[in-house]
Amino acid sequence: MPQLRTERLSMVSWTQELVDAALDNPSRLEALLGATIAKGFPNDPVRRFVLPTTRVRLQHNPADGEWSGMIIHVEDNVVIGSMGFKSPPNENGLVEMGYDIVPSYRGQGYATEMARALVNWAQQQSSVHHLTAECLSDNWASIRVLEKLGMQRIEEHGTIIYWEFPIPEQD
Incomplete structure (x- = not known):
């Protein structure tokens, strides 16, 4: 995905280098992004499951990084979470969205704002x-x-609740 931008947020797509830094070297991640990392990023499920899977996918196909990324609060220049699709579309064109926002930035509409841009x-x-x-x-x-x-x-x-977003047929 190109860098998505909203009124208050931007999203930076994952690359191999960014995933490695997020998992192994937060100082390096801050240097690569030129942004501060909020306390609690990445959260435990993202650290344990999402990023290792993303790391493997990117090793096989670097273009897969365009389907997810980190959310940066523009005014504060702080990474506040991640969002995207768990993988590129499968053979049926299905993608599953996931997201997380660090606790100190929750309840302010950031997940909804970026999710709208992502959808x-x-x-x-x-x-x-x-x-x-x-x-x-x-x-x-x-x-x-x-x-x-x-x-x-x-x-x-x-x-578990399962959700679907109706996508109109494209001409």
């Missing part, structure tokens, strides 16, 4: 035909973000 970008990609997300049934903040985006609940299993 708009995805809708412009001819390879994307289905956009999904999932969240825990007690994660009221994520539920509200997904509702604001216009995503529709499609099912619920145990503690």
Whole structure:
């Protein structure tokens, strides 16, 4: 994805160098970005699951980095979270969105703001035909973000709610 920009935020796509720095050397990440890293970035699930998977994907195909990245609060010049799709579209054109915001920046509309930009970008990609997300049934903040985006609940299993965003057919 090109660097997405909103009124208050920008997104920098992952590269191999940025993933390595996020996992192994936060000072290096700050130097590469020219931005401060907020306390709590990356969070534990991103550190343990998302970034290692992204690292492997990027080793096989560096272009996969365009499908996700870090969120930078422009005014503060601080990395406040990450957002993107768990992988490029599969053979059916399906992408699954995920996001996280550090605790000190939550509740200010940042996830919704960047998620709208990300969904708009995805809708412009001819390879994307289905956009999904999932969240825990007690994660009221994520539920509200997904509702604001216009995503529709499609099912619920145990503690997980599954969502879908209707993407119109492209001519």
